[in-house]
Amino acid sequence: QKEVEQDPGPLSVPEGAIVSLNCTYSNSAFQYFMWYRQYSRKGPELLMYTYSSGNKEDGRFTAQVDKSSKYISLFIRDSQPSDSATYLCAMESNFGNEKLTFGTGTRLTIIP
Amino acid sequence: DTEVTQTPKHLVMGMTNKKSLKCEQHMGHRAMYWYKQKAKKPPELMFVYSYEKLSINESVPSRFSPECPNSSLLNLHLHALQPEDSALYLCASSLTGQGDEKLFFGSGTQLSVL
Numbered sequence: 001q002k003e004v005e006q007d008p009g010p011l012s013v014p015e016g017a018i019v020s021l022n023c024t025y026s027n028s029a030f031q032y033f034m035w036y037r038q039y040s041r042k043g044p045e046l047l048m049y050t051y052s053s054g055n056k057e058d059g060r061f062t063a064q065v066d067k068s069s070k071y072i073s074l075f076i077r078d079s080q081p082s083d084s085a086t087y088l089c090a091m092e093s094n095f096g097n098e099k100l101t102f103g104t105g106t107r108l109t110i111i112p
Numbered sequence: 113d114t115e116v117t118q119t120p121k122h123l124v125m126g127m128t129n130k131k132s133l134k135c136e137q138h139m140g141h142r143a144m145y146w147y148k149q150k151a152k153k154p155p156e157l158m159f160v161y162s163y164e165k166l167s168i169n170e171s172v173p174s175r176f177s178p179e180c181p182n183s184s185l186l187n188l189h190l191h192a193l194q195p196e197d198s199a200l201y202l203c204a205s206s207l208t209g210q211g212d213e214k215l216f217f218g219s220g221t222q223l224s225v226l
Binding site: 043 | 115118152155157160168170202204214215216219220224
């Protein structure tokens with residue numbers, strides 16, 4: 001079993017829809033949870049950063065962490081064609097000098 | 113300045129060539145990273161420098177040789193690469209590299225080995 005599981009998609013939704021992206025994980029030591037957006041042939045860009053359980057909102061983006069279920073989500077409201085990209089979840093423990101563990105990424109296309 | 117700058121953006125090299133990838137950041141970060149990313153896969157960690165010292169080497173073949181001349185610069189020297197080394201090479205930086213930190217990535221160098 002991989003440490004982090006993420007549905008690779010591809011996922012296609014019409015413009016304006018709400019998008020839900022998810023990751024599950026097995027390592028209960030993970031405390032820090034991130035979502036990165038990566039456009040084709042570019043480096044990943046940090047979108048959301050969350051510590052422990054709870055919700056965090058930034059504009060059209062909401063990140064949710066449920067540590068009891070080992071499940072994290074990213075919601076995109078009012079999706080735009082510019083949101084078309086690969087979304088990678090990533091997580092890390094707090095033991096110091098630990099590497100980031102990435103999900104495999106979900107390819108998202110927003111159809112105008 | 114919140115950028116990590118990588119050069120070149122594209123590189124094509126033969127298996128006998130020697131080349132170098134360069135990375136620069138001016139955010140005052142003291143940890144710098146090299147990642148390798150194959151198409152439709154997540155980034156894979158290769159090396160981490162923390163305070164200019166190599167702190168993580170993920171069992172990378174010796175044909176990849178990292179160098180951190182100072183806290184703002186990171187190089188990756190390439191020699192005798194194989195076609196399977198073709199990938200997007202990403203540089204990243206973070207504040208100290210001691211965990212719970214945000215990673216800032218560059219745009220990458222798309223490497224093709226012929």
